[in-house]
Amino acid sequence: MNAGIQESSNLTGGQKLAVKYYTVAVVLFVAQILFGLLSGLKYLQPDFLYEVLDFNVTRMVHINAMIVWMLFGFMGAIYWLVEEESETELVGLKLGNLAFWVLTSAVTVVVLVYLFVQVGPAEMSTIWFIGEGREYIEAPRWADIGIVICLLVFMYNIAATFMKGKWSGISGVLVLDLVALAGLYVAGMYYTPNISMDQYWWWWVVHLWVEATWEVLVGCIMAWGLIKTLGANRKIVTTWLYIEVALMLGAGILGLGHHYFWIGTPEYWLGIGGFFSALEPVPLVAMVVHAVYDSGVHGSKNSNHPALAWLIAHAFGNFFGGGVWGFMHTLPQINLYTHGTQWTTSHGHLAFFGAYATINIAMFYIALQRWRGNVYMSAGLPGNGWKWKWALSLLCTGVVGMTMALLVSGYEQAFVERALGGSTWAAYFEAQRGTWYVQGMYWRQIFGYVTAAGLVLLIWDLLTIGLREKRSMVVPTDHVVVTA
Amino acid sequence: MNSVWWASEDFWRKMAVWLTAVMTVVLILLTFDTVKQITAGSERVPAYSAINHRIYYRFDSSRNMQVPVIGDSAPLFGTSLSEEDAEALVSKGKLTTQAKNCMNCHTLLGNGAYYAPDLTKAWLDPAWGSEAAREQLMVNFLLDPHTNARGYGTGRKMPNLGITEEEAHGVVAFLKWMSTIDTNGFPRNFTPISQEGDR
Amino acid sequence: MLEPVELNNIMIAVIAGAMVVLLGALYAFTFAMGKMNKKRWLIGVSYTVFAGLAISVFTLAQSLNLNGYWQLVTYTMLLGYLLAPQAIWKLSVGTHRASD
Numbered sequence: 001m002n003a004g005i006q007e008s009s010n011l012t013g014g015q016k017l018a019v020k021y022y023t024v025a026v027v028l029f030v031a032q033i034l035f036g037l038l039s040g041l042k043y044l045q046p047d048f049l050y051e052v053l054d055f056n057v058t059r060m061v062h063i064n065a066m067i068v069w070m071l072f073g074f075m076g077a078i079y080w081l082v083e084e085e086s087e088t089e090l091v092g093l094k095l096g097n098l099a100f101w102v103l104t105s106a107v108t109v110v111v112l113v114y115l116f117v118q119v120g121p122a123e124m125s126t127i128w129f130i131g132e133g134r135e136y137i138e139a140p141r142w143a144d145i146g147i148v149i150c151l152l153v154f155m156y157n158i159a160a161t162f163m164k165g166k167w168s169g170i171s172g173v174l175v176l177d178l179v180a181l182a183g184l185y186v187a188g189m190y191y192t193p194n195i196s197m198d199q200y201w202w203w204w205v206v207h208l209w210v211e212a213t214w215e216v217l218v219g220c221i222m223a224w225g226l227i228k229t230l231g232a233n234r235k236i237v238t239t240w241l242y243i244e245v246a247l248m249l250g251a252g253i254l255g256l257g258h259h260y261f262w263i264g265t266p267e268y269w270l271g272i273g274g275f276f277s278a279l280e281p282v283p284l285v286a287m288v289v290h291a292v293y294d295s296g297v298h299g300s301k302n303s304n305h306p307a308l309a310w311l312i313a314h315a316f317g318n319f320f321g322g323g324v325w326g327f328m329h330t331l332p333q334i335n336l337y338t339h340g341t342q343w344t345t346s347h348g349h350l351a352f353f354g355a356y357a358t359i360n361i362a363m364f365y366i367a368l369q370r371w372r373g374n375v376y377m378s379a380g381l382p383g384n385g386w387k388w389k390w391a392l393s394l395l396c397t398g399v400v401g402m403t404m405a406l407l408v409s410g411y412e413q414a415f416v417e418r419a420l421g422g423s424t425w426a427a428y429f430e431a432q433r434g435t436w437y438v439q440g441m442y443w444r445q446i447f448g449y450v451t452a453a454g455l456v457l458l459i460w461d462l463l464t465i466g467l468r469e470k471r472s473m474v475v476p477t478d479h480v481v482v483t484a
Numbered sequence: 485m486n487s488v489w490w491a492s493e494d495f496w497r498k499m500a501v502w503l504t505a506v507m508t509v510v511l512i513l514l515t516f517d518t519v520k521q522i523t524a525g526s527e528r529v530p531a532y533s534a535i536n537h538r539i540y541y542r543f544d545s546s547r548n549m550q551v552p553v554i555g556d557s558a559p560l561f562g563t564s565l566s567e568e569d570a571e572a573l574v575s576k577g578k579l580t581t582q583a584k585n586c587m588n589c590h591t592l593l594g595n596g597a598y599y600a601p602d603l604t605k606a607w608l609d610p611a612w613g614s615e616a617a618r619e620q621l622m623v624n625f626l627l628d629p630h631t632n633a634r635g636y637g638t639g640r641k642m643p644n645l646g647i648t649e650e651e652a653h654g655v656v657a658f659l660k661w662m663s664t665i666d667t668n669g670f671p672r673n674f675t676p677i678s679q680e681g682d683r
Numbered sequence: 684m685l686e687p688v689e690l691n692n693i694m695i696a697v698i699a700g701a702m703v704v705l706l707g708a709l710y711a712f713t714f715a716m717g718k719m720n721k722k723r724w725l726i727g728v729s730y731t732v733f734a735g736l737a738i739s740v741f742t743l744a745q746s747l748n749l750n751g752y753w754q755l756v757t758y759t760m761l762l763g764y765l766l767a768p769q770a771i772w773k774l775s776v777g778t779h780r781a782s783d
């Protein structure tokens with residue numbers, strides 16, 4: 001985003017830092033989509049860039065870019081809100097800027113090494129300097145250590161700012177959650193020849209991030225967003241944050257067991273994982289009641305239509321991606337066949353996009369509004385706000401389309417390869433050749449281009465919305481609450 | 485109006501803290517037990533020296549699933565290894581899978597990527613043809629996946645990852661060892677390669 | 684003991700699984716709307732939806748062979764989906780009343 005032209009004087013120090021994080025987040029989002037398209041293409045044209053940029057490399061960049069852009073987005077959101085929440089200035093602005101540049105350079109170097117070095121010999125030096133080869137947390141050990149240090153600086157900055165200013169319920173939950181999030185990352189920095197042990201700890205990072213700590217983090221950001229942009233009552237919002245934390249973590253922590261069915265772990269995990277993860281959607285469902293209550297009791301006028309639309313997309317996305325798609329394959333009686341198929345990809349795409357891409361995009365719009373001078377962003381934008389509306393529609397259509405296509409492929413794969421064929425080499429390829437499977441792969445790619453078109457439009461809108469706006473922001477009255 | 489206790493901020497703060505704490509403690513207790521049960525050398529996750537033996541994957545009707553069975557002596561590459569040497573070889577193979585990023589094409593124990601076959605029971609895969617030729621065929625495949633490509637009409641090939649002979653031996657040891665892990669019947673309905681001593 | 688889904692039941696299990704969560708949300712929604720607007724007939728509708736949910740849960744349980752221990756999962760789900768929305772309604776009223 002063209003930082004120079006903007007009215008940065010509208011922003012506090014922490015908010016300027018947030019804009020930097022957001023900028024890198026958007027760049028990485030673009031990288032994610034480009035490498036997703038490349039990965040998908042390889043299913044259709046296996047020779048494309050064969051032995052130049054193989055599937056393992058394109059896929060690794062695809063999912064790593066995703067994890068990192070979302071983390072950058074979250075850090076940006078927290079820097080955005082910390083000063084208003086603590087009612088004081090950020091304690092370590094210089095330090096925060098330094099950590100930002102260190103982190104961004106580290107990410108750049110890691111990606112360049114992924115692309116140009118790709119693989120190494122079977123020595124620990126490869127683990128330290130090239131990559132760890134463990135899905136989602138492939139970053140080499142030196143970068144892991146750098147990331148943890150930058151996270152610690154970040155946490156110090158946030159916690160110390162609250163300490164200097166004032167604490168609130170939300171900031172308490174947030175800081176504890178950040179400690180857990182960073183602590184879990186350390187569980188991923190570990191080499192063992194024992195693949196069962198390896199995957200046991202690997203899931204601590206992956207599952208306890210996306211189904212526990214990230215959910216809570218999003219809950220905190222939402223809570224703040226509701227108070228700041230919609231004028232919601234702080235006491236009520238805080239109580240609901242606690243309720244959500246209780247329900248989410250009450251089911252989500254032991255829900256971890258749904259990854260311990262088939263990796264060598266004892267049989268009791270079938271029962272524990274099945275039980276708790278079957279209950280994971282219940283809080284999502286129950287929160288519908290609260291959303292109805294809130295939107296009904298209070299009429300509302302809201303100040304930022306694109307942000308609100310993306311928050312609604314978040315509520316639906318979290319519900320469908322996590323709740324519906326997660327539950328469909330979570331009981332071991334069926335997961336035995338769907339485990340590690342395109343079915344999993346179907347769920348992964350809808351859940352990550354629905355739960356986490358959406359809320360980040362909503363926060364981008366909230367930031368832009370302030371940055372461009374608290375401009376008007378309600379109904380009746382120039383061109384009726386076609387850019388943001390089309391961006392939203394294309395992105396959502398694209399991801400939902402991919403999800404459906406992958407479900408079709410996943411169904412055939414689970415049936416033909418896993419259940420009938422017993423998952424042998426030959427059975428794997430029998431499913432890969434299946435008519436439905438191949439169709440699914442084509443449609444995934446087509447909807448991938450739709451998603452990419454949505455992203456282009458989104459970026460155009462982010463760069464231009466509110467630039468020539470003369471009207472100022474609508475003051476929010478009362479509140480709408482979108483929980484889940 | 486006064487708040488009812490069950491709807492108060494204070495009550496839910498405590499609930500959030502307590503529920504999280506209880507679940508975390510339960511997870512930690514379970515972790516102690518699980519780690520014990522999945523340490524190499526246990527019943528579910530056998531010692532690395534299991535690669536000195538023939539591995540079967542047989543149906544156990546009391547558990548209603550196939551389970552790995554460690555059979556008589558059948559040393560890998562003709563040499564029986566001590567526990568330490570076996571661990572070193574398996575570790576070489578595991579490190580190779582990480583250094584070459586196999587997991588972003590294949591699944592191991594069903595986790596990873598879906599571009600290539602699951603490797604959980606690759607050692608027992610019937611496509612290797614005969615038990616006698618298997619280990620050499622696997623090494624050959626890893627060293628030169630072009631010439632040995634099958635792809636079954638999809639055109640998909642594994643790339644040459646610059647694997648050395650030593651690394652390839654390690655990978656085969658790692659794959660053989662991985663096939664001894666008790667995975668609660670995953671993958672189901674798998675037809676293992678026919679081996680001496682099959683019942 | 685785990686009895687994996689029969690091949691012919693995979694599709695049924697998938698649909699029933701999705702229906703459980705979707706009807707769960709629809710039940711929660713109609714229930715909340717009924718309470719909100721003090722419309723008894725909507726509460727009636729919500730319990731009809733819940734009946735559909737219960738049928739889905741039992742269909743799921745049957746297609747996935749949820750017997751023995753697994754019945755606990757079946758009944759906990761039923762109870763959870765039935766009561767959680769009601770509890771959240773009470774909490775909504777309680778929390779908002781408390782701070783107004």
Ligand code: HEM
Nearest residue numbers: 210258277280322326327329330339340344348351352355
């Ligand atoms: C927003 C929250 C969630 C996100 C972002 C998410 C994301 C993911 C991703 C990316 C994977 C694939 C991991 C891999 O690469 O192997 C996965 C696997 C899985 N998820 Fe979720 N998930 C969420 C919530 C849920 C919920 C609520 C449930 C259950 C009700 C669930 C059940 C599962 C299961 C059973 C698997 C394993 C699939 C397999 O066996 O291959 N997820 N999730």
Ligand code: HEM
Nearest residue numbers: 036037039040344345348349352353357448451597598599
């Ligand atoms: C242009 C659109 C996209 C395309 C073509 C695409 C394609 C792909 C492909 C081919 C894979 C590898 C799956 C496999 O191993 O077979 C993948 C994995 C993944 N992608 Fe995407 N992707 C796109 C967008 C996204 C978006 C928007 C998100 C989320 C925000 C996302 C999240 C993921 C995740 C979490 C995985 C790992 C899934 C798993 O292991 O189950 N992708 N994607």
Ligand SMILES: [Fe+2]
Nearest residue numbers: 207211256258
């Ligand atoms: Fe999970």
